[in-house]
Amino acid sequence: MTNEKTKRVATQISMRGTTYDKIREYCIAHKISIAKFVDELCSKYLDRIAAKAEAKPKSKPKQKADNGAKQTALDHRKVRW
Helix, strand or coil, rough: CCCCCCCCCCCCCCCCCCHHHHHHHHHHHCCCCCCHHHHHHHHHHHHHHHHHHHCCCCCCCCCCCCCCCCCCCCCCCCCCC
């Protein structure tokens, strides 16, 4: 993430206590804030997803073959009560 000044919004997220403890220990050891760690991790993850979506070729939608085919016997419109 670049060092650009961006508007920060105070938010809260819920997570398991064990996950929070691991993040906290990591951040203390690497001298970074938890907010910065979570922000950068989320940003990288979302960028990776976006890159995969752009690289994925779009498939053409399949067209239904309508050759005057009769409806199947399981079709509710054909069942006689």
